[in-house]
Amino acid sequence: MITPAIIDRDYVLYKKYQRKQQLLERYPFQLYLKAQGNCFHSGKLSPGCETCFYRPYNKDKVKTNTVSVHTGQVCNVACGYCYYDPYREDSGEVYHNIIYPYLQQLYEISLDPLYDIDIVFYNSRGETLKYLWVIKEASDIIKRMQTNYGKRIYSILYTNFMLANDAVLDFLKECEVHEFRVHWSASHFSDKVMDNIHKAVEKGFTVSIEEPSLPECGIPLINKLDILEEAKVKHLNMIECQVTKDNVKYLKETYGQTHYMYRDTLWHLYDNGLVYDIMEEVLQQNKSFSIIDCNSNVENARSDAHMYIPEFQDPLQSKGLSREYPTDLNVDFYEWNKT
Ligand code: SF4
Numbered sequence: 001m002i003t004p005a006i007i008d009r010d011y012v013l014y015k016k017y018q019r020k021q022q023l024l025e026r027y028p029f030q031l032y033l034k035a036q037g038n039c040f041h042s043g044k045l046s047p048g049c050e051t052c053f054y055r056p057y058n059k060d061k062v063k064t065n066t067v068s069v070h071t072g073q074v075c076n077v078a079c080g081y082c083y084y085d086p087y088r089e090d091s092g093e094v095y096h097n098i099i100y101p102y103l104q105q106l107y108e109i110s111l112d113p114l115y116d117i118d119i120v121f122y123n124s125r126g127e128t129l130k131y132l133w134v135i136k137e138a139s140d141i142i143k144r145m146q147t148n149y150g151k152r153i154y155s156i157l158y159t160n161f162m163l164a165n166d167a168v169l170d171f172l173k174e175c176e177v178h179e180f181r182v183h184w185s186a187s188h189f190s191d192k193v194m195d196n197i198h199k200a201v202e203k204g205f206t207v208s209i210e211e212p213s214l215p216e217c218g219i220p221l222i223n224k225l226d227i228l229e230e231a232k233v234k235h236l237n238m239i240e241c242q243v244t245k246d247n248v249k250y251l252k253e254t255y256g257q258t259h260y261m262y263r264d265t266l267w268h269l270y271d272n273g274l275v276y277d278i279m280e281e282v283l284q285q286n287k288s289f290s291i292i293d294c295n296s297n298v299e300n301a302r303s304d305a306h307m308y309i310p311e312f313q314d315p316l317q318s319k320g321l322s323r324e325y326p327t328d329l330n331v332d333f334y335e336w337n338k339t
Pocket residue numbers: 075076077078079081082083084125126127160183186
């Protein structure tokens with residue numbers, strides 16, 4: 001077999017509920033839980049997480065509208081587990097077919113008085129900070145939208161933060177970026193990137209750490225929680241690594257003996273509960289930042305299981321675990337001033 005062995009997503013879901021249940025018993029009131037149980041976490045979450053919480057079940061409750069700006073394809077590092085095509089490049093075709101259409105869509109939205117936007121995500125298939133001109137162009141449009149709508153739009157940028165020197169941070173301040181989602185392990189947890197994080201916090205940005213829940217990224221973090229606290233990081237988002245044709249060989253060779261893959265909305269490598277190990281440390285050490293199992297919405301994929309598997313049995317109930325969660329949203333998000 002060319003892939004890691006496959007396990008059933010219901011097993012993964014069961015393990016996640018089991019760990020969540022244990023944490024709740026050990027740290028009552030500390031864990032905030034989403035209705036229908038997806039995305040277990042503790043602490044106040046980033047406003048940018050809000051739509052994911054509502055989207056699958058409570059569309060009518062969605063309070064935030066989002067739009068993405070894809071800035072480019074190329075990265076300045078090459079992580080073994082990267083799930084993008086290692087030969088991707090910024091050809092003229094990419095500009096024509098991907099980058100410009102995103103900017104065009106944003107521009108069209110900006111002209112539509114009925115279209116309301118709350119959050120903008122700057123992302124890429126590489127390193128977003130290599131593409132400052134795209135950020136500049138998009139942010140100019142966003143500034144005009146803010147004037148037209150009379151409200152503030154929250155901007156989040158995904159990055160490995162290696163290029164975030166003083167001048168770049170000042171530029172991004174001008175572009176009104178609010179939050180960085182930093183993939184710190186891409187630089188092997190470099191001190192330089194941590195320096196950049198300190199500078200960003202000093203300049204008033206919100207910094208979140210967003211990491212694949214793989215041993216090489218997550219285990220070192222367990223010993224760096226004090227560093228995150230000292231840096232005033234607000235959120236730690238852990239996400240199981242997506243498995244694609246571009247990283248399957250690496251994942252099989254590196255983790256094939258110990259880890260399994262499963263399918264939820266996409267194929268992921270089950271982290272064997274690593275995110276809950278980190279969550280437990282965060283709770284035990286009473287850290288101030290939030291932590292989330294961003295993948296725990298395997299629920300999302302299985303909620304309609306009974307429709308195509310007539311004999312579908314709830315794996316939680318059959319194992320004596322409760323599925324009773326509040327029906328209203330029970331999550332705290334950091335508020336930002338929208339006007
Ligand atoms: S930093 Fe992100 S985009 Fe760049 S190689 Fe690593 S995983 Fe891929």
